[in-house]
Amino acid sequence: MASLSDRVASLGGVGHLRPAPGTWGSAVVLPFAWAGPWACLAVSVLCLVLGFWALRDRTDDPGWVVVDEGAGQALALAAVPAVAGLGFLAWVLGAFALFRLFDIAKPGPIGWIDRQPGALGVMGDDMLAGAFAAIVLICARIFL
Template identity: 60%
Template sequence: MTPALLVATLGGVGRLRPGPGTWGSALILPAAWLGPLACLVLAMVFAVAGWWAAREVLDDETEDPGWFVADEAAGMALTLAALPAATLPGVLLAFALFRLLDIAKPWPVSWADRQPGAFGVMLDDVIAGALAAIALLAFHALLPGVIA
């Protein structure tokens, strides 16, 4: 397996069935215990590495294939960066919010999903992660102490 495919599939996790995107997102959950700053850095690393991998393994006409899960890693890590502290309820809520937004694709996630090439493959999940992070921050502001 080439380095780009290793990144694209998160070491093969993207080949798991059913729901490779769910498996790719779940793989990132332990990063929450590294803290918000580490999750933010991981999100940036996954975004850049995923964009590179998408350019290497996909052509500009390819839609986001299910086995490509580096984008889920970037979005999930960005979501986790919004948790003030890692708790099981908080991490589970972050996971559920990100997956809901990634699957339902409300605007602007749906817009990003229609963009061509590596840009579109990565951007929809990064936007879903940002929206989930905003929702977590709002939840924490309204109900402090519930998720952290």
Template identity: 60%
Template sequence: MTAAKLVATLGGAGLLRPGPGTWGSAVVLPLALLGPLPCLALAALLTLAGFWAAPRVLADAQEDPGWFVADEGAGMLLALAALPVASLPGILLAFALFRLLDIAKPWPVSWADAQPGALGVMLDDLVAGAIAAAALLGLVAAFPGVLA
């Protein structure tokens, strides 16, 4: 497997069935234990790596194949970065929110998904992750300690 394919599949998680996007999101969940800033830094790093890998592994970068899950990993890390502490309720809620947004694709996730090439492949999950993070930050602000 090439380096680009390893990045795109998050070390092969994207090749798991069923639900490769769910596997791609789940594989980064343990990284929540590192804390918010490392999750944010890893999201940025995985975003850059995903943009690097996309044109190298996709014959037609206009579509987002199920096995390309670097975008799910980056978006999930954005959501995890919003957690003040890595608690099981917080991680599960971040996961559920991100997957709901990624699957349902409400606006602006749907708009991002419609963008051409690697931008569309990566951007929809980054937007979903950012929305999930904003929701988690709002929940924690409104109800301090709720995810502890």
């Protein structure tokens, strides 16, 4: 049986889904978008705090650890505007795509923090990827 910290780190086992556990870890928080930006922000902070706790003794970042994807994706979703109908779904899917793009490509500071040891590196790159995605979404909201 997995330890509590391993269950938290895998978001209740979602990190063991294949293929692409990081994508599954990001997808599992998507329903929170319908609860609004404050709920998404709360989920992000909760995943961040629990993630640091669950990863406190780890020095590696195995693929099944996806609490970081949950935290970063929820942060990106906090920037989704409240619009009606299919427009809302388009924003949610945009947030998902942007977060995954930044999380996988790891441009600039995202790559740098990813190389830091321990929980800081594991959690930090996804939080920055979520912040980058949120910034792009906010800019799109301003200009569209």
